[in-house]
Amino acid sequence: MKYSPSKENYLKAIFHLQQDDSVVSTNALARQLNTSAASVTDMLKKLKTQKLLQYQPYRGVRLTAEGKKVALQIIRKHRLWEYFLVEKLAFGWEEVHEIAEELEHISSTKLIDRLDHFLGNPRTDPHGDPIPDAQGSMPLVQQTSLIDLPVRKQAAVISVSNQSTAMLDLLKHHHIGIGTKLAVNRRFEFDQTLEISIPNRPVFTISELLAANLFVAYDTTTTA
Amino acid sequence: MKYSPSKENYLKAIFHLQQDDSVVSTNALARQLNTSAASVTDMLKKLKTQKLLQYQPYRGVRLTAEGKKVALQIIRKHRLWEYFLVEKLAFGWEEVHEIAEELEHISSTKLIDRLDHFLGNPRTDPHGDPIPDAQGSMPLVQQTSLIDLPVRKQAAVISVSNQSTAMLDLLKHHHIGIGTKLAVNRRFEFDQTLEISIPNRPVFTISELLAANLFVAYDTTTTA
DNA sequence: ATTTTTTTTTAGATTTGTCTAAATATAATT
């Protein structure tokens, strides 16, 4: 019931990579964890022995129910700590990921449940990602990439899928954050850039890459 | 500038054992860290290479200025986290030590400085021990063991030197906490037990062992 | 159906932190 920080990082990475329920490749994991494919193979064998994942040589990997459960608890801890750092210690949302990467491995579940309560049981972290509850259930927030947002449709940013400092830096520059309301004015076919407008601010243009990593929610009820 | 949790634990243990400036023995360290003498020797050699301590085979060990600096930062983190757990998350003072033992190894100094500020720059932890500041200076609180408290002298508990769950459990039973005002009514020569009185509570008796681990402050100005 | 390329696994080392058992140094006793 207690795993090393390294093992926890593996489980979390696999969880994130197997979006739906597809298998995850050794190379994809190596890239994500910034390690060699050989190290990944070594670790997968150990995690398999512990029945945290299904793994057949050359066939990729997928978490068992138990593996998912562990991964979700780590994700819960990660996101609650991120929320704490931003809301209570006034950190910027672009600097908390790294610190939470360490804090997520503190083992006490009593600690994390008290922290959850202290923070007022937040539903999403500073990046708009949902926080699993103590039982590990996490609401499936259905989100649309900005790429797919209809033109002139008002929408609110609910999460960002890339959380690199570089990307968060760019978002700050454009005054985009979780909750920001915006609309796509038009798409330029030549380079797929988008012109964006935020109420009471000058319009500006963003790249296709940025748009692909910005997720929004918008009113889908058809106005009669 | 970055050391493993294990190394940090060694530095902290040596710091606590070398009260004044005396050398610390291999066995004392092994006992404190709940490990074998052989492991201690192994580690001392590594820490010496990193110039964190002075060590000559069979001659014991003592921290260098650098070693002390590192130890004090760990102690700072440990005590600030303990304060956070008790004051913000409503933990009992007897359950926080273990969790802080993990939290003290989170590396971000920005985090600990923000936490310090968020907590209102507390001067002592829940056990009455002083919290070193960001520069590592810690006020030398002069404290007297209950063993040496003159009879009938009113005093206030300021710290406990043993923080085992067993001891803190006993303290709770006797309604003794940091700040509790008490006096020694008399000493029984036969077994060195002490009769204690706390205002508005029935008197009770404590063992020599408990008394030795309870530290108090009292008015030393001579009443003319 | 071969050949070539890409992906993945194995082989063999390395580092960190730990252990037990045996050897040696120091301290205490006779």
Add this chain to the structure above:
DNA sequence: AATTATATTTAGACAAATCTAAAAAAAAAT
């Protein structure tokens, strides 16, 4: 001073997590 007891260090192993280089399997291209 010699002996006994205690403290400490060395020798040799082990588990976890990682690496590089080489081998093997799978996928893609000819």
